[in-house]
Amino acid sequence: MEVNVRGPINMMRAVMRGMIDQGGGKIAIVASQAGRNAGTTLDVEPAYVASKGAIQSLVRYFARQGAAHGVTVNAVAPGPILTPMLRASGQPFDLSKLPTGRMGEPEEVGGPMAFLCTAAAGYVTGAVLDINGGLHFS
Numbered sequence: 001m002e003v004n005v006r007g008p009i010n011m012m013r014a015v016m017r018g019m020i021d022q023g024g025g026k027i028a029i030v031a032s033q034a035g036r037n038a039g040t041t042l043d044v045e046p047a048y049v050a051s052k053g054a055i056q057s058l059v060r061y062f063a064r065q066g067a068a069h070g071v072t073v074n075a076v077a078p079g080p081i082l083t084p085m086l087r088a089s090g091q092p093f094d095l096s097k098l099p100t101g102r103m104g105e106p107e108e109v110g111g112p113m114a115f116l117c118t119a120a121a122g123y124v125t126g127a128v129l130d131i132n133g134g135l136h137f138s
Contacts, residue, residue: 004051005058012062016071024070027062028116030109031055033079033132052077056128063126072125074116078109079132099134 008029019025035052055075063073080086080093081104095101109131115121116129130136 019071020069027073031075031077079135
């Protein structure tokens with residue numbers, strides 16, 4: 001909870017002040033599908049599920065705080081992505097649960113994160129973008 005909740009709260013508070021002072025900015029953070037589906041796709045701890053659900057609420061909270069000041073706040077919520085952490089976990093994943101039939105690649109999260117930090121996403125705030133191969137539809 002210290003890393004996944006308190007860390008983002010402190011970060012967003014700190015950068016929000018500076019962004020408001022400079023007339024705007026963009027914050028994009030990483031949530032997880034575990035915050036949406038209670039960790040039903042992988043064996044994760046309840047604190048992880050709760051912390052990633054908290055990220056989604058924090059995004060909406062800080063988006064409301066920043067909107068009038070030109071600051072957008074958004075998140076991505078990746079599903080199963082072939083990261084070193086997931087590979088090291090050794091957890092099996094049933095690909096039949098994914099409409100795409102495959103796990104995602106890290107680059108498939110990076111692109112949407114980059115988009116959220118561009119002028120093209122200027123009217124997007126308080127959003128949690130699902131990147132999950134169709135595992136969950138919001």
